[in-house]
Amino acid sequence: GEDVEQSLFLSVREGDSSVINCTYTDSSSTYLYWYKQEPGAGLQLLTYIFSNMDMKQDQRLTVLLNKKDKHLSLRIADTQTGDSAIYFCAETPRNSGAGSYQLTFGKGTKLSVIP
């Protein structure tokens, strides 16, 4: 099964807030990440949070981390049509080994913004 789980679709109206949720399995993950992927493009790093933090805010983005429940969320305030994309949650698993830096991604949440 997937190590990182996300709901596949989210639809919101322009101007509303979007909340994208993610659950992960490795409690020793040091950092957790949110990436954005637009059609035909690679992944753009949006934000990341260190595991000893509960919240991080960066302009319209707010990340909440609940380590007890292994739950991560990304809130986008005042969602715009340009925010339409696929959003991936990712963790750094404990078994990266030998100092290698591996990310385990969820399947992604497709955010559709209705004008």
Next chain:
Amino acid sequence: ETGVTQSPTHLIKTRGQQVTLRCSSQSGHNTVSWYQQALGQGPQFIFQYYREEENGRGNFPPRFSGLQFPNYSSELNVNALELDDSALYLCACQFGNSYNSPLHFGNGTRLTVT
């Protein structure tokens, strides 16, 4: 702009053939990772190169191999292509090899195997 460039952008190959994908990054990106993203899935880690040596590998067979060059550019080679190898291949670079140095992705190479 991430400073990571991949070529070609699209490629069509036949089952059984071999393919080489390329990645280049700005100076200082001395760690490069390759990911495979199948349609509708998240990226899957293939392997990572640090200072020109493989430094970690995901669950991919040996017919997936790579190189990193002194100028930090990298290649992904796939032998004996299979239909399931059709995917977007992403190169990701970072400064150093620590968790507080995030990955910067290229736009990927879309490989289609027929």
